[in-house]
Amino acid sequence: MEKYLNIDHVSIEFPTANGPFKALDNVSLKIDKGEFVSIIGHSGCGKSTVMNIVGGLYQATEGGVILEGREVNEPGPDRAIVFQNHSLFPWLTAYENVDLAVKSVFKGKKSTKEMKEWVDHNIALVHMSHAKNKLPAEISGGMKQRIGIARALAMEPKVLLMDEPFGALDALTRAHLQDSLMEIQTELNNTVIMITHDVDEAVLLSDKIVMMTNGPAASIGEVMHVDLERPRKRLYLSDDPKYNHFRSEVIHFLHERHAKKVA
Amino acid sequence: MIGFTWFVPLVKLVSGESPRVQLAEFGKMVGVPAVAFILFLGLWHIGAAKVVTSLGQVPGPVQVYEQAGGLIDEHYQEREKAQAFLERQEKRNAEKLAKNPDAKVKIRPYTGKETYFDQILTSLFTVFIGFLIASIIAIPAGIVSGLSDTLYSALNPLIQIFKPVSPLAWLPIVTMVVSATYVTADPMFSKSFITSAITVTLCSLWPTLINTAVGVSSIDRDLINVGRVLRLNYFTTVFKIVIPSSIPMIFTGLRISLGIGWMVLIAAEMLAQNPGLGKFVWDEFQNGSSSSLGRIMVAVLTIGILGFMLDRIMLVMQKAFSYDKNAVVR
Numbered sequence: 248m249e250k251y252l253n254i255d256h257v258s259i260e261f262p263t264a265n266g267p268f269k270a271l272d273n274v275s276l277k278i279d280k281g282e283f284v285s286i287i288g289h290s291g292c293g294k295s296t297v298m299n300i301v302g303g304l305y306q307a308t309e310g311g312v313i314l315e316g317r318e319v320n321e322p323g324p325d326r327a328i329v330f331q332n333h334s335l336f337p338w339l340t341a342y343e344n345v346d347l348a349v350k351s352v353f354k355g356k357k358s359t360k361e362m363k364e365w366v367d368h369n370i371a372l373v374h375m376s377h378a379k380n381k382l383p384a385e386i387s388g389g390m391k392q393r394i395g396i397a398r399a400l401a402m403e404p405k406v407l408l409m410d411e412p413f414g415a416l417d418a419l420t421r422a423h424l425q426d427s428l429m430e431i432q433t434e435l436n437n438t439v440i441m442i443t444h445d446v447d448e449a450v451l452l453s454d455k456i457v458m459m460t461n462g463p464a465a466s467i468g469e470v471m472h473v474d475l476e477r478p479r480k481r482l483y484l485s486d487d488p489k490y491n492h493f494r495s496e497v498i499h500f501l502h503e504r505h506a507k508k509v510a
Numbered sequence: 511m512i513g514f515t516w517f518v519p520l521v522k523l524v525s526g527e528s529p530r531v532q533l534a535e536f537g538k539m540v541g542v543p544a545v546a547f548i549l550f551l552g553l554w555h556i557g558a559a560k561v562v563t564s565l566g567q568v569p570g571p572v573q574v575y576e577q578a579g580g581l582i583d584e585h586y587q588e589r590e591k592a593q594a595f596l597e598r599q600e601k602r603n604a605e606k607l608a609k610n611p612d613a614k615v616k617i618r619p620y621t622g623k624e625t626y627f628d629q630i631l632t633s634l635f636t637v638f639i640g641f642l643i644a645s646i647i648a649i650p651a652g653i654v655s656g657l658s659d660t661l662y663s664a665l666n667p668l669i670q671i672f673k674p675v676s677p678l679a680w681l682p683i684v685t686m687v688v689s690a691t692y693v694t695a696d697p698m699f700s701k702s703f704i705t706s707a708i709t710v711t712l713c714s715l716w717p718t719l720i721n722t723a724v725g726v727s728s729i730d731r732d733l734i735n736v737g738r739v740l741r742l743n744y745f746t747t748v749f750k751i752v753i754p755s756s757i758p759m760i761f762t763g764l765r766i767s768l769g770i771g772w773m774v775l776i777a778a779e780m781l782a783q784n785p786g787l788g789k790f791v792w793d794e795f796q797n798g799s800s801s802s803l804g805r806i807m808v809a810v811l812t813i814g815i816l817g818f819m820l821d822r823i824m825l826v827m828q829k830a831f832s833y834d835k836n837a838v839v840r
């Protein structure tokens with residue numbers, strides 16, 4: 248059977264001043280519907296590039312991405328993106344930011360009232376109803392990222408793409424957002440690709456961890472299934488031998504088998 | 511915020527907030543500029559007395575003040591004359607109609623000479639029109655060329671070449687072109703007005719164009735990508751993303767443009783004989799009476815103060831339209 252999302256033998260070359268630069272070589276990955284996949288790897292290996300190809304922002308030089316049997320090669324709301332730096336429009340309030348997305352995706356499909364409710368629903372989902380009329384500059388980094396997630400979820404994407412969504416946040420805020428994300432995931436069961444640097448985050452959230460080799464011409468090194476029971480509670484997991492096993496597997500991959508050469 | 515910052519410590523002082531600190535603040539904001547201003551007046555007074563021209567002594571602050579008063583008086587006298595004229599005309603017509611209800615009555619406008627205030631209004635109107643045309647051209651052109659690298663590299667050399675051209679160089683060309691193309695039996699605007707306004711346009715176009723293009727081309731890539739994910743079309747992208755995020759830069763450009771426009775206008779009016787402040791200065795210079803230099807000095811101050819006010823208005827608009835309320839703009 249065809250997988251829900253199929254990243255099929257993708258390679259990409261960037262034209263640079265010193266000739267073409269091959270960032271990805273033959274990346275293949277199959278993802279099931281409702282699966283939560285993390286991509287982990289050293290900085291600069293090409294994680295964002297993979298995501299941008301799935302998101303349609305970049306075009307693969309070879310190979311392609313197939314979603315529900317159809318090739319995708321341009322951006323669209325069925326592959327919503329949560330950017331690392333929230334990327335909210337600074338001149339719009341939290342509500343208006345989500346509203347802009349909802350209006351452009353559901354125009355003609357939902358009534359004005361339904362759209363309004365849908366915006367409010369998604370803002371409530373990320374626990375931001377109390378600050379929905381504030382401008383991005385008036386809320387904290389974690390809150391901005393919540394709104395960014397609400398905006399992406401509000402597009403009802405087939406695949407939710409997140410590029411280091413919590414990378415810019417402090418550890419505590421990050422933990423809060425991870426918990427929120429797990430809670431949302433239990434409810435909606437989205438298909439998610441998340442890029443991360445954080446081993447704990449990857450093990451805690453994912454069904455599958457994709458470990459990438461170092462660039463240039465990076466590809467997928469190993470794929471690990473994380474079959475930990477859900478719901479997962481970070482408090483109990485730290486004593487769970489299975490959890491620690493997954494953790495150490497990833498760490499071994501990153502720091503032993505594919506340690507970053509220090510230049 | 512708009513040149514009234516000195517007000518803040520005063521209010522705080524009245525509301526009983528740490529009087530000593532507020533007094534010091536107030537002193538810094540009002541005291542220092544006031545002392546500087548008085549010093550300036552003093553130096554002017556002493557310096558002016560030392561220079562004697564063919565039109566007499568260079569006027570000091572006192573003479574200039576007197577001349578300003580004179581110009582204001584002339585304005586009111588002229589207005590009274592106009593009022594009297596209109597009343598006479600009305601009375602005459604009423605009498606005529608009383609004798610013969612079918613009589614044709616003539617209503618003529620009063621054609622007295624322009625007062626100083628009329629000239630100020632003419633100047634403001636001319637600069638406004640010139641600036642408006644410039645903005646209408648420069649903002650869209652800036653947006654389009656900011657979005658397209660090709661167009662930007664096509665326009666850039668032209669912009670760089672035309673940007674430094676002095677209004678005095680444009681004026682003869684504009685004058686000739688206007689004379690050749692603007693031929694109507696009943697012109698709504700005088701040629702001198704159109705020439706001056708277009709010269710303002712030609713010189714004040716560039717800062718807005720350049721700043722808009724730079725603002726547009728430096729939009730955060732991620733914001734554009736959000737628009738791409740949402741599949742916004744070109745126009746929606748421009749209106750929902752591009753314009754709002756480059757508003758601060760657009761206004762920076764507009765402010766510089768208006769400043770340049772105002773400066774250029776005076777020169778343009780002198781040569782084009784548009785009845786505004788520029789023409790006033792020129793006429794006074796040609797006049798060469800003993801009061802001329804004083805009157806010109808009044809014009810200099812007026813031009814300065816109005817330019818300052820125009821800039822403040824733009825600043826207020828810039829702040830009102832900018833999403834980043836914390837940005838320091840001055």
Ligand SMILES: Nc1ncnc2c1ncn2[C@@H]1O[C@H](COP(=O)(O)OP(=O)(O)OP(=O)(O)O)[C@@H](O)[C@H]1O
Nearest residue numbers: 261263268270289290291292293294295296297462
């Ligand atoms: N538009 C581009 N043009 C040229 N080279 C690019 C471009 N985008 C990415 N690259 C190169 O491709 C490689 C992978 O970049 P990418 O941003 O995907 O890395 P990453 O794994 O996301 O890194 P990080 O963890 O630091 O975000 C890097 O060497 C980068 O310099």
Ligand SMILES: [Mg+2]
Nearest residue numbers: 294295296410
């Ligand atoms: Mg990246």
